[in-house]
Amino acid sequence: MSNQTQSVQTKPICKISDAVFAKLRTVSILSTLNDEELRCLEGAQEIHLEKDGVLARQGEVAHYFWILLDGELSVMQAVAEGKEMKLAPIPSGTAFGEVPLLSNTPNLVSVRAKESADLLQFDEEAFWKLMTSCPGVRKSILGNMAMRIQKLQSIAVQQEKMASLGTLAAGLMHELNNPGAAARRAASQLRENLMRLHELSAKFSKTEMSHEQKQCMFDLQEHALAAKQPLRLNSLEQSDAEEALAEWMEEANIENAWKMAPTLVSIGIDAKELECAREEFAGPIFSDALSWLAALVSSMQLVGTIEESIGRVSDLVLAVKSYAYEGKGQRQTVDINNSIHATLVILGHKFREKEIVVEKELAPDLPIFQALCSGLNQIWTNVLDNAIDAASQHGHIKIRTWVEKTLHDGRPEICISISDNGSGIPTECQAHIFDPFYTTKPMGVGTGIGLGIVHRIVEQNGGVIHFASEPGSTEFVVRLPIDNVPPKEQSS
Template identity: 35%
Template sequence: MPIGVEELRRVELFAELDDAVLARLAQRTREVRHAEGEDLVSAGAPASHFLLLLEGEAQPIQPHRGVDLSERRNVAPTYMGAISLLTERDWTVSMRATTPCVVGELPAADFLELVHTERSVERGAVRAMLDTIQRVEALVQRQDKLAALGTLSAGLAHELNNPAAAARRTVESLAEALETVQSTLGAFVESGVERLQAERLVALQREAVARAARAEVLDVLDASAREDAMTERLEALGVQEPWTVAEPLAAACLDAAWLDEVAASAGPASEAALRWVAASLTAQGLADELRESTERISALVGAVKEYSYMDQGAEQEVDVHLGLESTLTILGHKLDTGTLEVIRDYDRDLPRLSAHGSELNQVWTNLLDNAVDALAGSGTLTITTRTGREGRVEVEIADTGPGIPDEIRSRVFDPFFTTKGVGEGTGLGLESARRIVVDRHRGTLELDSDSSGTRARVSLPSSG
């Protein structure tokens, strides 16, 4: 069925055209119908026609990824393809029908002639290009932030889980140890322990704690042998289930003379006294473990604040080493696998930068994450900082991975280009990193890759 003049006039771009021009366009436009789910055009296809969406809705789809590129659907009456035709480029996205669609296909030559002869169409096409560019820029910035947030949250969840789980186990064990300590007083009273005996037992308990603090850490075999010897001595003293208290007493290097003195001072309450001392030693060790866990959690929170530059202004004086280290902390769950080695070759005399700290940390995250993925759990990751020409700050992140294949090396900075599987990468990492370095910080980002690995070099102007 032929397309009528009134159908074309409903398209905003053609609203100011007279009937004669519209009638000529209608004669040149071919009607095509698409079912829901069909592609009106595919990414990578030559831009041979200007598309007029006369009925239905269509959605831009990122090539090969199945990801929406726009928050809004294209709803008829509207048009598509102006940017590809005006820039003489292939379609960069697929347009998929989300409802049954009626599309008018106007040959590229007729559209370009129209743009050159009709001022209103030229203005409308340029305005549409600017709107599209702004939407894509906003999308890319949003994707950058979501990607960085995803890396941050995944790393933080993994890193926090270990100390949090350790703290939880420690608290449970600590409660048991404290219960033993608290019950000892009743056992002493029931056994008739006198004041002088109690004072001596307290002194022996303090001696045990002091010995434990000075004790050297033994290897597994020596520790096991000492624990077996302690179990035999406790069994000789009549302690029930001696293995339950042997480990902390043996670790504190308590000898037969100390055990005999406890038995002499406690009398019938000897087992209670030994369990009390063992519980005290355990509680002390658990308190140390709990402190280590909470310090680890505190350090992670500090790393997150450093990473995100929380509570700081948009631009500030930045030490690149702090940003690199906080990023390494966030990525710790990926670094603590296999035989991956991290080498830091830092020039601590580097000048500070006047920069957007959180954005630079996105750069370090993208570059380090790519390097770690390239190593696949084995190899060397080297981070080098140095002063470059004209006092610039240079950061190099090098891996000993297989390198970037020659056939894709020229495309690694293209938006949405990725070699990772669906759901594993957005294809925005390197493009985002270059945009932050070059556009936001007047720097440079270069990649050098061969069969020995890949080296990413960032050069930034210093504050001085």
């Protein structure tokens, strides 16, 4: 006898006794059999199992089929970290063990006696004799097996749904962290700006201002308020403009010139447009005037960031919904460059924390994209977030957009490339990188949901995404068809 039944006392029986025969009548799967059909069960071994005695161990090769006549058995399944999970017990009058024998698989669970138990045991030879020479018994066993497999599948599906729901919820919380943190940070900075504006307004109210000075301030304010969103400059253009304006402001003895220059450049203000203020405001009041203007511009942009962050929360929920359910979003027009810029704003603090250099080459004539589902900006969020995690301190990330005629029928595509100089994706992981819930990050850092969502959104918009990775260089390229049409329209 195998070591899986070391605590089992066995007694061969050639003929079923009246007492055992009466107990077999209580076995549910045998209840429809007549006396002659039940006699097919002769030749089994009668087994007595003491309390806590082991009948079968998970993972071992299956050798027996059992019918529990008296007592109750515990069913245990091994889970993580060497622990066991208790499943539904086996009551008396149950036949079991046929599934691993018929499917030629190891035992899926461990079975031990919850209390002392009496069973009939059929070895493989006796079991297959039953299956070949006893049609009534065979029908009962196969019917029981089908019912048990169906129940196991139902349990497995339910467990998978619950696991997926838990992972999906955890992933959503992870992804909501970026816009949530951005909104909170922007609100805090906005409060500081409002206090600064209040201080400067109080200072101006005590200063006698000429009509020309008031008109100059009004014109600059109009310029600031007319800018609906920051300019989209390539990295080199933006750097040159900021440096030129900061140097001009320093020559004019402006406090915090290098801090204010990026804000003013973002709405298209250069030294030429500030000449009126320099002429009208003498001495320290000129610095106060520009500080007031920068605070106003920054406040407007922070309001935009808060709006974008709150909108991104809604987009994230819709993106997860589109991942979990195969649905169709409403068609909408999307400016890809604006979408990418908004994502850079949302993730700005992560770039600053690692002092990552971001290089942008955004095509100025990029056509508007007709999106078929919402959440398009989630593509950039997840790919850039991964790039930031992969990049080292003082790393480099490059973003490019362009139009290219790459489709087989000559139709143009909008192309978006995001690359980093990080450690790269391990070769053994690359085939699974878009699989749902697959992640190469440590536990608690990544959920594996991000790139699964990315792949789904790209496909729903008629596009493709591919990547190339090696140590020191990883690039993701997204290609989206310009004249995008829904699948039904394409087939009609």
